[in-house]
Each structure stands twice: as C-alpha cells, then as structure tokens.
Amino acid sequence: xxxxxxxxxNISKRFPGVLALDDVSFDLxxxxxxxxxxxxxxxxxxxxxxxxxxxxxxxxxxxxxxVAIVHQELSLIPEFSIAENIALGREPHRHGVIDWDALxxxxxxxxxxxxxxxxxxxxxxxxxxxxxHLVEIAKALSHDARILVLDEPTAAxxxxxxxxxxxxxxxxxxxxxxxxxxxxxxGEVFRLADRITVLRDGRAVSTDAKxxxxxxxxxxxxxxxxxxxxxxxSAREPRDVVFEARNVRGVSFTVRRGEVLGxxxxxxxxxxxxxxxxxxxGGEISINxxxxxxxxxWDAIAAGIGFVTEDRKRYGLxxxxxxxxxxxxxxxKTDLATAxxxxxxxxxxAQSIDDIVGTLSGGNQQKVVLAxxxxxHPKVLFLDEPTRGIDIxxxxxxxxxxxxxxxxxxAIVLVSSExxxxxxxxxxxxxxxxxxxxxxxxxQSATAEAVMACATGHAA
Amino acid sequence: xxxxxxxxxxxxxxxxxxxxxxxxxxLYPVNLANLFKQMCVTGVLAVGxxxxxxxxxxxxxxxxxxxxxxGIAAMSQGWGLGASFLSAIVVGLIAGAVQGxxxxxxxxxxxxxxxxxxxxxxxxxxxxxxxxxxxxxxxxFRSLGIALLTPVSGIVIAAxxxxxxxxxxxxxxxxxxxxxxxxxxxxxxxxxxxxVLVAVAIAAHFLTQHTIFGRYLYAIGSNPDAARLSGINxxxxxxIAFALLGALVGVAALLHTGRVGSASPDAGTLMELDAxxxxxxxxxxxxxxxGKVAGALLGAMIMASLDNGMSLLSVENATQYVIKGxxxxxxxxxxxxxxxxxx
Numbered sequence: 134x135x136x137x138x139x140x141x142x143n144i145s146k147r148f149p150g151v152l153a154l155d156d157v158s159f160d161l162x163x164x165x166x167x168x169x170x171x172x173x174x175x176x177x178x179x180x181x182x183x184x185x186x187x188x189x190x191x192x193x194x195x196x197x198x199x200v201a202i203v204h205q206e207l208s209l210i211p212e213f214s215i216a217e218n219i220a221l222g223r224e225p226h227r228h229g230v231i232d233w234d235a236l237x238x239x240x241x242x243x244x245x246x247x248x249x250x251x252x253x254x255x256x257x258x259x260x261x262x263x264x265x266h267l268v269e270i271a272k273a274l275s276h277d278a279r280i281l282v283l284d285e286p287t288a289a290x291x292x293x294x295x296x297x298x299x300x301x302x303x304x305x306x307x308x309x310x311x312x313x314x315x316x317x318x319x320g321e322v323f324r325l326a327d328r329i330t331v332l333r334d335g336r337a338v339s340t341d342a343k344x345x346x347x348x349x350x351x352x353x354x355x356x357x358x359x360x361x362x363x364x365x366x367s368a369r370e371p372r373d374v375v376f377e378a379r380n381v382r383g384v385s386f387t388v389r390r391g392e393v394l395g396x397x398x399x400x401x402x403x404x405x406x407x408x409x410x411x412x413x414x415g416g417e418i419s420i421n422x423x424x425x426x427x428x429x430x431w432d433a434i435a436a437g438i439g440f441v442t443e444d445r446k447r448y449g450l451x452x453x454x455x456x457x458x459x460x461x462x463x464x465x466k467t468d469l470a471t472a473x474x475x476x477x478x479x480x481x482x483a484q485s486i487d488d489i490v491g492t493l494s495g496g497n498q499q500k501v502v503l504a505x506x507x508x509x510h511p512k513v514l515f516l517d518e519p520t521r522g523i524d525i526x527x528x529x530x531x532x533x534x535x536x537x538x539x540x541x542x543x544a545i546v547l548v549s550s551e552x553x554x555x556x557x558x559x560x561x562x563x564x565x566x567x568x569x570x571x572x573x574x575x576x577q578s579a580t581a582e583a584v585m586a587c588a589t590g591h592a593a
Numbered sequence: 594x595x596x597x598x599x600x601x602x603x604x605x606x607x608x609x610x611x612x613x614x615x616x617x618x619x620l621y622p623v624n625l626a627n628l629f630k631q632m633c634v635t636g637v638l639a640v641g642x643x644x645x646x647x648x649x650x651x652x653x654x655x656x657x658x659x660x661x662x663x664g665i666a667a668m669s670q671g672w673g674l675g676a677s678f679l680s681a682i683v684v685g686l687i688a689g690a691v692q693g694x695x696x697x698x699x700x701x702x703x704x705x706x707x708x709x710x711x712x713x714x715x716x717x718x719x720x721x722x723x724x725x726x727x728x729x730x731x732x733x734f735r736s737l738g739i740a741l742l743t744p745v746s747g748i749v750i751a752a753x754x755x756x757x758x759x760x761x762x763x764x765x766x767x768x769x770x771x772x773x774x775x776x777x778x779x780x781x782x783x784x785x786x787x788x789v790l791v792a793v794a795i796a797a798h799f800l801t802q803h804t805i806f807g808r809y810l811y812a813i814g815s816n817p818d819a820a821r822l823s824g825i826n827x828x829x830x831x832x833i834a835f836a837l838l839g840a841l842v843g844v845a846a847l848l849h850t851g852r853v854g855s856a857s858p859d860a861g862t863l864m865e866l867d868a869x870x871x872x873x874x875x876x877x878x879x880x881x882x883x884g885k886v887a888g889a890l891l892g893a894m895i896m897a898s899l900d901n902g903m904s905l906l907s908v909e910n911a912t913q914y915v916i917k918g919x920x921x922x923x924x925x926x927x928x929x930x931x932x933x934x935x936x
C-alpha cells in the first residue's frame with residue numbers, strides 16, 4: 134500500500150487577465166518521483182509556488198510532511214561557507230549566538246548523507262555553478278522534508294554532476310521520499326520518473342505511469358499538436374567562406390555563406406568563452422578574406438558579426454525598456470518602420486512595439502534579442518544557447534528562423550547544449566572538449582553517440 | 594579577501610613611514626596618541642556604518658546626527674551626567690529607528706531617507722541651540738574625549754587582552770596590543786576614547802561574525818531573495834541595523850563633544866563621508882554582503898593617519914580634501930581591478 138504524501142485537488146489560480154491554473158489535480162506518493170512537464174507558461178511554476186505558499190488559490194491541498202523546494206535560481210549567499218548556507222534560516226544557536234560546532238557537524242552530516250565530497254568550510258562563491266546547485270539541494274534536504282520539489286535542477290549541471298544528482302534522488306526515493314521533478318529535458322524525466330504529469334495551458338492533460346508512455350506521446354501532449362517536422366532543414370548549398378578565426382583561444386574554424394555550423398560540447402567546454410572572445414577581444418579574424426581587427430564589441434558589429442548572447446535577461450535585454458528600444462540597441466539608426474517589420478517577421482507577440490520587454494514571455498523575449506542582431510545586418514551570426522528556457526512552440530519558430538537565414542545566405546554559428554538541436558539544424562558540427570576541438574562532423578556522419586564521445590573526451 | 598587585507602595594512606605602513614620620514618615625529622608616542630584619539634569618532638561611526646552597508650543600505654545622516662545628539666547631550670548636562678549621556682544615545686537610537694522604519698517598511702531608498710535625515714537633524718540642532726555653541730561643563734563628559742588611563746590600569750587591560758589573544762592563537766595581534774599599550778604608557782597612558790572604540794569594535798565584531806542577527810545582515814545584503822526564501826525577516830533586520838547605527842552615532846557624538854569641549858551646531862559636518870570612506874577602504878562592498886569590523890577600523894586609521902600627517906606637514910585644507918578624495922577613489926579602484934569577478 135502506498136502512502137500519499139501530497140494531494141492537490143481542483144486547484145485553480147487566476148491572475149489578472151489569465152487563468153494560470155484551471156482545475157488541476159496532482160498527487161505524490163512516498164517512494165516516488167513524479168515528473169511535471171509542460172511548455173513554459175503551462176502553469177508548472179504557478180503550481181509549485183502555490184505549494185510553496187507564495188500564492189493563494191482555489192481548491193484543496195493536503196500535505197503529509199514538510200515541503201522543500203529547490204528553485205531554479207540559486208538562493209545561496211556566495212560569501213558564506215557551505216555549512217552556513219545549508220543552515221541559513223535555521224542556525225543552531227544559544228540566545229542568538231551561533232553554535233558553530235553544531236552548525237558544521239550538521240552540514241557534514243547532510244553532505245555525507247548525499248555522498249558529496251565537499252568541505253563544509255569552503256566559501257560557496259568559489260565553487261563551480263554545478264556544485265553550488267548541489268549545495269542548494271543539500272540545503273533543501275537538510276530540512277528533513279519528505280517532499281522535495283526540484284525545478285529544472287540540471288539546467289546548469291554538467292553531465293557528471295547530473296549523474297551525482299540522479300544517484301542522490303534515487304537513494305532518497307528508496308528511503309521513502311516523494312520527489313516532484315520539473316524538467317525540460319525529457320530524457321532525464323524518462324530515466325527518473327515513476328509517473329509523468331503533463332500540463333498544458335494551465336490544465337493537467339494527463340497523469341500516467343512512465344511505462345505506459347513514450348517520448349513522442351509526451352511531446353505531442355505538451356505541444357498539443359503533432360511534431361513530425363520539428364527541425365526544418367531546407368536543402369542548402371554552402372558557398373564561399375565568409376568567416377575565418379585562426380587560433381582564437383587555440384581554436385581555428387571557418388564558416389561559409391548559407392551554412393549552419395554547430396558547436397557542441399559539455400557545459401564548461403569553452404564554447405561560450407570562444408564565441409565571446411571572438412566578439413569582444415578578436416584575434417586573427419577575417420571576414421570575406423579580409424583580416425579585421427576587433428578590440429571591442431563595436432568593432433565586431435562594424436565588421437558584420439552579430440552575437441545572440443546566452444542568458445537573455447543578463448546579457449541580451451534591457452528588461453524594463455520597450456521592444457523598440459531593445460531591437461534598435463545595436464543598430465540605433467534603424468527607422469521605426471524597419472523595426473516594426475522585423476517584429477512582424479519574427480512574429481514577436483506583443484500589443485505594440487512600445488511594450489516593455491520584461492512583460493513578454495521568454496520565447497518572445499528571445500525573438501527580440503534575435504531581432505536586435507538581425508537589424509545590424511550581420512554577415513555572420515553567432516547564436517549562444519538561443520532556445521534555453523523557452524517553450525517548444527517558440528523553439529520551433531527560432532529553428533525556422535535559423536533555417537531561413539541560412540537559406541538566405543547568412544553564415545550561422547550555433548552554440549547549444551541540446552544535442553538534438555545541434556544535430557537537427559547544423560550542416561557541419563565542431564565538438565569542443567576542454568577548450569580544444571576534438572571532433573568535426575558533417576550532417577551525414579553526425580550521430581548523437583559520436584558527438585557525445587568527442588564531447589566527453591572518449592573519442593577513439 | 595586575504596590579499597586585499599594585506600594590501601591595506603601595507604598601505605598603512607607605507608603612509609606611516611612616509612610621514613615619519615617627512616616630519617620626524619609622526620611615530621612618536623605623543624603623536625600616535627593624538628592619532629588614535631582622532632580616529633575614535635570616525636572609528637565608532639565606521640563600525641556602525643558597516644552594519645547598514647553590509648545589508649546593502651547607506652546612511653548619509655550620521656554627521657548631522659552627531660551634531661544633534663552631541664548638542665542635546667550638552668544641553669541636558671543640567672540633569673546630570675547619566676541623563677546627558679543617555680540622551681545622546683537615545684536620540685541617536687530613535688533617529689536611526691525612524692530612518693530604518695522608513696527604509697524597511699515604507700520602502701523608501703536609504704539614500705533618500707538619510708539624505709532627508711542629513712538636512713532634518715542639522716535643522717533640528719540649529720533650531721534647538723539657536724545657532725549657539727554650548728560648552729561642556731561636566732568634567733567626566735570632557736574627560737571622555739581626552740582622559741588617559743593610569744599606566745597601571747593600561748597594563749591590566751593589556752594583560753587581559755594579550756591573554757585572550759594568545760588563547761585564540763592571534764600572536765601578531767597580541768604583540769601589537771602589547772606594543773600599543775607600552776607606547777601609550779610612555780606618553781602618560783592609554784586614551785579613554787580608545788578604550789571606548791575597542792569595546793565597541795569587539796562587540797560589533799562578535800555581533801557580525803557570531804550571532805544570527807549579524808550573519809543575516811550579510812545574507813540580506815548579499816542576496817535579498819535568498820534571504821527572504823530562507824525565512825529571514827529582512828525588514829526587521831534592516832530596521833535594527835539602522836537603530837544600532839543611530840545608538841553608535843550617539844556614542845561617537847559624546848566622544849566628539851567631549852574631545853572638542855563644546856557642542857557647536859555644525860559639529861560632525863561631513864563625518865558620514867569619513868565613515869563611509871573608512872568602510873570602503875577597509876574592504877566593505879557597497880553592494881552589500883562583504884566587509885568586516887577590523888577592515889572598517891583599518892580604513893578609519895588610514896583616514897586619520899592622512900589627516901594627522903598632513904596637518905603635521907601643514908598641508909593646506911584645500912589640498913587635504915583633494916588628497917583624501919583621490920585616496921578613497923584609488924583604494925576602491927585597486928580593489929575593483931583586483932577583484933574582476935566577471936570575465
């Protein structure tokens with residue numbers, strides 16, 4: 134007989150103008166990993182925030198135990214030691230004076246339980262981002278909660294770190310914990326979950342045991358439509374070389390007109406560093422055979438390089454400014470009509486070009502970043518993780534744009550951590566491992582296994 | 594952090610050696626005693642300022658509040674020493690709590706609230722004193738700013754301090770404490786205000802490093818969202834930090850008024866800038882989450898050394914301002930160049 138840890142019944146939540154959750158029921162048993170999947174905006178975060186007590190709601194929730202939520206954004210104090218972060222908000226103390234011995238002993242116990250080989254005295258900010266996420270998870274688990282919610286926990290983890298996390302989650306499940314697992318990475322979901330609930334447009338579409346599901350079914354339910362033609366690939370004939378980098382951070386490569394060059398690799402392989410270095414510091418770069426000197430991004434823009442940066446909120450957008458302001462930031466001489474045409478062509482869903490970018494959905498924000506760089510009329514366009522954290526519908530639109538731009542003769546360099554994306558869109562693929570090229574494939578010879586082997590440094 | 598601390602210590606030593614060579618008497622016990630007496634007011638203010646800066650706030654009003662609290666203390670001498678001292682601290686505490694409430698609960702940026710405070714407190718003391726300077730009549734009040742401990746009590750305090758420091762294996766600090774008391778005794782004794790500063794500093798160090806309240810100030814300053822999600826009541830902590838700073842401003846006002854011997858309505862002008870500069874030179878980040886009491890004291894000592902040395906060299910007031918301004922900006926500039934956390 135299974136024990137119910139959590140029962141959410143007929144939950145509805147209305148925000149001004151939107152019904153974010155519509156009569157959603159969700160439950161969780163002991164010794165279970167229950168995955169929650171859906172496009173961005175499907176209502177996953179709202180549901181979790183209701184569980185965390187952030188919003189009020191209609192419906193009923195019965196909880197058998199404390200709930201610990203690991204949010205997507207880090208909630209750590211970088212200046213504090215690992216142990217202080219694990220204890221934050223619940224420090225052992227006598228009359229307000231911290232009992233350091235007890236605090237460190239407790240942290241060590243939690244880290245040991247998770248079999249994490251970290252020194253609790255280490256200052257958290259000196260850890261890599263993946264290890265910080267593991268500390269975050271340790272912090273959540275230190276609360277002795279039997280219900281654990283993980284929101285996109287592997288987004289910033291390397292494959293090795295993700296393996297550590299998966300092992301931890303499996304051990305917790307064995308010990309009777311119930312885990313709600315939210316992820317865009319359906320591979321992980323299928324590997325870990327016992328049951329999978331699909332949310333779409335604020336409704337729970339289905340809850341099924343994993344054994345009765347397959348990947349295509351889940352994707353179809355998430356999107357609400359068939360996804361056969363997921364990666365558009367027009368027949369293209371790459372022409373002459375447009376862009377050449379020689380020995381930038383030890384890497385040399387070329388891109389041709391009408392070609393999509395994919396750069397694959399694990400997080401930390403140096404992909405973003407490479408494209409950022411080209412754009413910000415230059416090196417031996419030539420465009421259309423002419424050497425160009427790049428000392429600053431404005432040189433790169435003038436030379437005809439566009440750079441859709443990763444992390445749009447941090448590097449890509451002025452969130453409290455308008456679509457127009459953002460679109461024309463790198464090409465300030467653009468006239469209004471051109472900016473509006475670009476907004477229509479990219480199908481940016483906003484009431485008007487004067488809407489504040491921060492109010493748009495992630496997918497539409499990403500399209501604004503793309504529009505910004507297209508308005509500089511680049512000869513070569515670098516895209517760094519262009520579809521991270523956006524929903525499948527918006528992803529497909531970005532894919533179509535990439536395909537269209539390449540067909541129109543632009544040279545495109547695509548950096549992505551999502552292997553299917555690289556495999557599906559690229560004419561040619563470079564694989565980086567520890568900052569060096571460890572493999573090159575053309576479309577015909579590229580397989581997921583071969584690319585991963587190079588990316589992990591295990592290629593023959 | 595470590596490297597930065599050493600850089601500032603080296604900077605202080607270089608400044609001292611330079612002034613010693615140029616003046617020939619900078620490092621004499623009599624002058625060092627002067628230097629330490631001078632740094633006490635800034636030191637107490639800097640320690641208080643640290644509490645609000647680590648929580649990512651700022652207080653621009655402390656100079657005016659020194660004037661107000663010192664003035665009220667001088668005006669209430671008629672009710673006795675206790676009432677006089679208490680009034681300064683209570684006035685500071687209330688003013689700080691009012692500003693803290695406006696920052697934490699009304700969510701008005703602290704820059705604005707305390708800019709308003711800067712004007713308001715100064716206006717109040719001008720009104721209360723009608724622009725007149727009030728002399729300090731109570732001898733104990735006067736001695737708070739200038740009195741020397743007898744050499745014997747200095748030795749007793751030094752023995753206790755050295756014993757404690759040896760127990761905590763702080764050997765260099767123990768040696769410095771011994772050298773300091775010996776030098777002060779050589780010119781008559783340890784100045785009383787230095788003892789006040791040391792007591793304030795020890796209490797604040799303990800508060801910031803070993804209590805939940807203190808650690809939460811850092812957490813709030815470093816990552817407000819994380820602090821909130823960890824169940825920390827940021828508002829109350831910010832309010833209390835401002836109130837504590839206010840109380841310490843009261844203490845600084847007593848030291849300052851006692852040392853000068855009178856409370857003038859423009860007392861304390863620009864002291865907020867010295868206090869903020871001391872924190873920042875001592876490694877406190879205006880972005881919150883970073884900074885220690887020892888650093889703030891080091892910063893206060895660097896500022897006081899510049900003041901003292903330049904006065905000995907008869908550097909003009911105008912030049913002194915320019916040099917202090919450059920030192921402040923340069924110190925932070927080196928810090929940023931050394932940090933380069935991004936890219």
